[in-house]
Amino acid sequence: MRFVVNTWFAERLADAGIHSRFLEDHHPVHMPCLEIRRLDWAQAAELARRLEMRLVAVWAAEAGLHDASPSGDLPLYAYMAYAHPEHRHALLRTELNTDEPVVHSISPHFIAACRMERSMQDMFGIRVQGIPDDRAWLKHEHWPEEALPLKRDFNAVQPMPSDPARMGIDYPYVQSASSGVHEIPVGPVHAGIIEPGHFRFLAVGEQVLNMEARLGYVHKGVERAMQGKSAENGVKLAGRTSGDCTVAHAWAFSQACEYAAQKPPPLRASFIRGVLCERERMANHIGDIGAICNDAAFGFMHAQMQRLREDMARLHAAIFGHRLLMDLVIPGGVGRDIPAVERDALLAQTQDIAEEVERLRSIYADHPSIQERVIGSGVVSTEDALDLGLLGYAGRASGNYPDERIEEAYPPYDGLQIRVAKGRMGDVATRVWVRFEEIADSARIIALLLEAMPEGAIANPWKAPEAGLSGFAAIEGWRGEIAAWVRFGEGGLVDRYFVRDPSVINWLGLELAVRGVPVPDFPLNNKSFNCSYAGNDL
């Protein structure tokens, strides 16, 4: 870990005439938080765009109680985070007017910000000036008008009542006036064993003209529920932000806590986290490749892949006590060691599975009936991928290659060469290709980590930082970068937790991908992205 203050973005801001102040209560210093004036908000976003930075997230937070003004008013802040492939992450913060919170939209510069800004409107009542789409996002129609769940004065401990006056309101979907266009509503309860969400297709004959996702159905108040939890308890909730990505979410939360407390975990713990995270990546890619093939009626591949996934889950249960690896990453380290005997079993199985996947890959590649379905279906151009800042395999299939294991190079990845699969075609076939490549690379990384595993403790005792300290972490989960920001309050309890699952951005990629695709190919495309509904809705 390089503990050098990252002044690159502050210097660029100064060059552009934007004054910024380095906030000392935020950690780590290589991902600094800079306070800017509210007037400069949109200009700073424009500068970030010009500097070819990637928008990571935009969110809001009420100040902690320690920060209250003498009159008892709590300042309200807006935050945004950017990343640059060479100059790492930087956060910007600005203080809003508490009586009438208004902030300029940054969506004109980064379209992926739009849904996050809509969430800020829903959760805090912040008016985002100039937002291109001001429909409610997480706030469904039946919510009371005045419900602002992340404000401190909101009654968050009782189920929110429905407002009968608002029950009849329909969500204003994008529509077409043309008589040749028909609408297909799908969901929220879908046909398969899958999470809920609503898709509204505008179709011309068989082809999709536009697809709009309406999400928020599994909004569980995760951010609010985290407030007032200790880090040890909170990590269980963080690990269930998106259950298929539990290791990476728990890691992002834990690392943000560890940064805030300025106490890195022991090296052995980082290595074990790396092994768990790469196993999670392998298992999910394997399961998804099978499911993609199943959606094109290639049942053989599905059966084989689900078998491999089950083998992995069973070994996880035997070694770690949990099939999906939940609750293993904890603030300060990991909860379970990998003893020598089990290390060999883990290594052997990882290699066996990687070999089997390669064998199956050659069958997949030689099978014209599946190739015909995946090649050229659901293309996202490189230009669009860069524009949206697509993450993970969705980005890597379309010429956008952010990988936090390289950009942030947190342990244990700091000493490793990560092989990034660099796709360009952006279709389903390329997304599958990237996943095959990642399975092979994860197997290689697991072997390296297990062989070089350092001796020592697996966890430091957790000691919460003082009130007001915050930490930010960016972890490369299997779907892509997970960004987490945690601020501690009084008594060592979490005061505000914000997390951005890669799905928040990648859902937009799916909407672009399916334009012009026949409706029956939607499941194939949907599975090739496999965005998380839970991770998006929080």
Add this chain to the structure above:
Amino acid sequence: MLTILRSIFRTGCKTETLAESTAIESGAQLLEAAIRKHFNSSLAIRQVDAGSCNGCELEIHAVNNCYYDLERFGCHFVASPRHADMLLVTGPVTRNMETALRMTYDAMPAPKLVVAVGDCAASCGVFGRDNYAIAGAVSDIIPVNITVHGCPPTPGDIIQGILQAVEG
């Protein structure tokens, strides 16, 4: 084609008896007999995620893999509640899914069996009852026959829950 056949041959039959993969002794026969008796050899299941973190969905998927192969006992997952004998519900019921869950339940024909899968479905789990976004556990919204605990429950537990609901 030859490579596929060779691969199938090399893999062999992985399906286990239920006693092997779960703790249920002679569970298979019981389940099959009950389904034969009550559902004319075919139990149609509709799954609804009412707010889960998607961990339970992974394990419900797993009951269909070749090791457990739930379908051999006559259970199959259907695409519409109109076709379903049983509803498998996961997650704490969010405020935003409450109406959809009720409508799904209402759309089912009798006997309307409901199995609540997972700790969240049973008691809201880590998300908690004291949460503005959560309407309650599944049994607070619709009648539940059997509750399966676990976070998430294992495929074996889920199969056992289905069996209990069918027998009960």
